[in-house]
Amino acid sequence: MAATLHDVARLAGVSIKTVSNVIHEYPHIRPATRARVEQAIAELGYTPNLTARSLRSGRTGAIALAVPELGLSYFAELAAAVIEAAEEAGVVVLVEQTGGDRDRELELLRSPRLKMTDGLIFSPLGMGQDDVDRLEVPYPLVVLGERIFDGPADHVTMRNVEAARAATEYLLASGRRRIAIIGAHEGEVIGSAGLRLRGYREALDAAGVAYDESIIGHTTLWHRSNGARCMRELLDRGAEFDAVFGLNDTLALGAMRVLQESGRRVPEDVAVVGFDDLDEAGYSIPSLTTVDPGQAWIARTAVSTLMERIADPDAAGPPRLLLADFRIVERESAPADRLAPAAVPTR
Missing domain, CATH: 1.10.260.40 (lambda repressor-like DNA-binding domains)
Known part of the structure; x- marks a missing residue:
């Protein structure tokens, strides 16, 4: 016994x-x-009886993390960073995958499974700003991502507009003027794609470069295959560009593969910049210049903020918006000191 x-x-x-x-x-x-x-x-x-201890303390020693898709490198790396931060805080993480489906996300927020945890870090993708009231839940909650703002829970996210503007300015400073976008969402305003496209347009406006819809590649999902398809569509319709800004690294890597297959040299003919600074971005050929949006900080801050709410839900104050810093990570696909404008006409 x-x-x-x-x-x-x-x-x-x-x-x-x-x-x-x-x-x-x-x-x-x-x-x-x-x-x-x-x-x-x-x-x-x-071994201490953790079940009895949790009944006495009212805590389980576990938190939940809900992300859209672990098959996407960004969310896999985010989950790993959250788990590491949680281990340092002395709790374990139960990971849920929603598929980015609104109904599944709403079901999760009401799920009895959450009774096995002390709180939730939630990255919605299907839900939107109209669902803000659904975040009024009876347990500690931290929201990630760019789908819902000004809600009743703490929100930890990245500076999408500012970071995308900086990435575009980086390309403009190297002399590029025809900067194609890969990954735009039709009609989106709030969301990663809409916010990053806004930053791109702000940079063009500030530089006096006209926005051209003909070099905007639209898609739905942000998988590598979608980046490749967007790039093929741009090339098939004869779009002229000397740089590409992929709205995430996965899209940028897919687009870069198609550029190379078409005979375009990267970065000599077309410079490529991504967004997320995934681990694989440093190992592509050429390695991918990208935006580091502060993912590690986001994971640590989400965990520490949730633990504060768990420790004392009433004393932590009103909901907070916590924004990560970002930086441009210069690599081979767009090295600032060696780029020269390609021979593409400006409009």
């Missing part, structure tokens, strides 16, 4: 209360007493 708290107390020659104080790291215990209890725990192989 498994060792009990009573067994540990009997072997160590102390009270059950003293054993409990040692397990819970109560500071005012004599070193010799603590050593005897710890030795007894080791000898007996005693």
